[in-house]
Amino acid sequence: MAVASLVLAGVSAYSQIKQGEDAKKGLYSQAEYKRLEGRIEAVKAKEQGIKALKATNKALANINATASSGGLEPTIGTPVDIGTFYALKPGTDDFFTAKDNASLALSSANAQAEELRFAGRQKKKQGYIGALTTMSGAMMNYAS
Numbered sequence: 001m002a003v004a005s006l007v008l009a010g011v012s013a014y015s016q017i018k019q020g021e022d023a024k025k026g027l028y029s030q031a032e033y034k035r036l037e038g039r040i041e042a043v044k045a046k047e048q049g050i051k052a053l054k055a056t057n058k059a060l061a062n063i064n065a066t067a068s069s070g071g072l073e074p075t076i077g078t079p080v081d082i083g084t085f086y087a088l089k090p091g092t093d094d095f096f097t098a099k100d101n102a103s104l105a106l107s108s109a110n111a112q113a114e115e116l117r118f119a120g121r122q123k124k125k126q127g128y129i130g131a132l133t134t135m136s137g138a139m140m141n142y143a144s
Contacts, residue, residue, distance in 0.1 A: 001143035002142050009138030010120030020127015031113035038109020042102040049098030056091025063087060 060083050067079035 008140050014069055014132045016130040016134065017127045020124040020130070023123035023127070024120035027116045027123065031116035031120070034109050034116060035113040036105050038113075039110070041105035045105055046099045046100035049095045049102070052094035052098060056087055056095075057139050059087035059091065059118075076136050 063079055063083045063086075067073070072079055
């Protein structure tokens, strides 16, 4: 009867280890998914930045074309001020905001992924600790 108890404890310990390792694998998969989500969000943010620069380029071209058609020199005076304050500055602000958003998306996703990997390592440790506890209890019962 005591040997059967040890065998059952061994099976239970193996099951606990296996559950811990499976939980770790699952959490590592979630971590990789989070990391990829972050990269996707970063690419979207970069695309928004590119759109902002293209819109800025269009606005500057429009200002230059309007100034030229109106008989003004587009590289001096009012057209430059209009281009700088109403097109260039807002456009570059949008671009740098999008660039910051891309960095934040990556760092946030990497942090979440690292938390999930840490949780996975903890689950694996818990499995081993549970197995050790089960086997220790079984050995104590066998010895007594």
